[in-house]
Amino acid sequence: MSRPEGWELVCIGCGTTAETELPDSTCRKCGDLLEIRVTKEIDRRTFFGGEGPGIWRFKQALPFTPDVEPVSLEEGGTPLVRTERFATKLGLHKLYAKNDGQNPTGSFKDRGMSVAVTRAKTLGAKALICASTGNTAASLAAYAAKAGIDAVVVVPRAGVASGKLGQAFAFGARVFGVEGNFDHALATVFDLVRKDDRFYLMNSVNPFRIEGQKITAYEIYEQLGGVPEYIVLPVGNAGNISAIWKGFKEIRSLGIVDSVPKMVGVQAEGAAPLAAVVSSGGPFRPLREPRTIASAIRIGKPVSWKKALNAIQESGGSAVVVSDEEIIEARGRLAREEGLLVEAASAAPFAALTKLRLPRDANVVCIATGSGLKDLSDHGGEQRIETAEDSDSIASSVGVERKSQPQQKETH
Numbered sequence: 434m435s436r437p438e439g440w441e442l443v444c445i446g447c448g449t450t451a452e453t454e455l456p457d458s459t460c461r462k463c464g465d466l467l468e469i470r471v472t473k474e475i476d477r478r479t480f481f482g483g484e485g486p487g488i489w490r491f492k493q494a495l496p497f498t499p500d501v502e503p504v505s506l507e508e509g510g511t512p513l514v515r516t517e518r519f520a521t522k523l524g525l526h527k528l529y530a531k532n533d534g535q536n537p538t539g540s541f542k543d544r545g546m547s548v549a550v551t552r553a554k555t556l557g558a559k560a561l562i563c564a565s566t567g568n569t570a571a572s573l574a575a576y577a578a579k580a581g582i583d584a585v586v587v588v589p590r591a592g593v594a595s596g597k598l599g600q601a602f603a604f605g606a607r608v609f610g611v612e613g614n615f616d617h618a619l620a621t622v623f624d625l626v627r628k629d630d631r632f633y634l635m636n637s638v639n640p641f642r643i644e645g646q647k648i649t650a651y652e653i654y655e656q657l658g659g660v661p662e663y664i665v666l667p668v669g670n671a672g673n674i675s676a677i678w679k680g681f682k683e684i685r686s687l688g689i690v691d692s693v694p695k696m697v698g699v700q701a702e703g704a705a706p707l708a709a710v711v712s713s714g715g716p717f718r719p720l721r722e723p724r725t726i727a728s729a730i731r732i733g734k735p736v737s738w739k740k741a742l743n744a745i746q747e748s749g750g751s752a753v754v755v756s757d758e759e760i761i762e763a764r765g766r767l768a769r770e771e772g773l774l775v776e777a778a779s780a781a782p783f784a785a786l787t788k789l790r791l792p793r794d795a796n797v798v799c800i801a802t803g804s805g806l807k808d809l810s811d812h813g814g815e816q817r818i819e820t821a822e823d824s825d826s827i828a829s830s831v832g833v834e835r836k837s838q839p840q841q842k843e844t845h
Contacts, residue, residue: 480684485503545643560633665799729803
């Protein structure tokens with residue numbers, strides 16, 4: 434099946450138009466990535482007035498005919514939470530967290546997965562496959578179950594959070610482990626889809642994934658009542674930063690907004706190949722052994738690095754590197770000061786704020802990409818149950834200041 438009318442698949446490298454993303458979502462001519470470009474008229478007057486669950490409110494901006502039946506778990510529409518105590522300590526007045534951990538499987542992946550699985554179903558795919566550090570596996574498994582299609586995930590044998598793997602198993606996916614890291618898992622998946630057309634590729638190299646994730650930009654604009662000056666987000670395989678940038682460019686091209694945000698990508702010290710390119714201006718050099726406690730961004734060869742670099746450069750943004758210690762500190766502060774429990778990768782953009790030196794009145798949105806409930810392993814040192822002998826021992830141990838009692842008026 435070829436693409437729907439009104440859309441085209443275009444290579445980001447040589448500009449060649451493709452009829453389909455199969456088998457590996459790369460250009461047959463030069464091997465670069467494909468992206469979807471709109472060629473039909475979109476009605477800006479009804480853009481934010483659509484009906485449907487979650488991201489499917491924006492169906493007219495997605496690459497399907499109007500009668501498509503979405504594979505949806507009502508993903509999207511996640512809260513934009515204004516931080517207060519965390520922001521005040523940084524000297525910022527308008528700092529928001531887009532809490533994508535409140536998607537159905539607990540991460541932003543659900544946005545793109547809904548769109549890509551819908552596409553796969555229209556193609557009659559027999560099996561869906563991805564490489565994953567955890568979140569993509571959980572999301573793929575859930576949406577494949579919803580669609581009634583077999584799911585296969587390939588993960589590194591070590592280093593994947595048990596909570597994320599547990600989701601994949603619960604949703605009925607077949608899970609295979611490979612030696613090495615995420616990049617080895619992805620190479621295995623690429624090899625399979627190029628050999629066997631029964632498997633449909635579901636990693637963010639798939640341009641339909643990007644289409645679902647771009648809707649984050651629409652939601653932020655709608656929730657904020659305008660365009661923020663900065664979007665700060667973690668970068669792993671580098672699909673999400675390019676997707677959100679694509680979304681903002683689209684609403685600018687429609688004349689809905691005049692300005693667009695600066696895109697700031699954040700990577701961990703031991704897994705920062707994109708940040709190295711941004712800072713040096715030199716060639717991209719993948720890392721053979723990426724290392725960070727933030728497993729979701731523990732990727733040494735991000736497949737969408739060119740798209741991410743374009744997003745940063747076109748927007749006038751930047752890339753920031755943070756340490757594991759800074760990530761864990763920010764994660765703990767978000768939980769204690771804002772009631773936001775995020776996974777380690779999601780804390781990375783908040784950790785980066787101290788290095789960005791933003792104006793006090795800057796409007797800043799950090800993307801919290803995944804729920805902290807998926808991986809509590811690095812909170813082990815903080816989990817200590819204290820002994821209570823009785824109620825008095827609790828009160829004296831906590832040491833909460835007693836309320837002053839109002840003075841009774843004397844009566845005569």
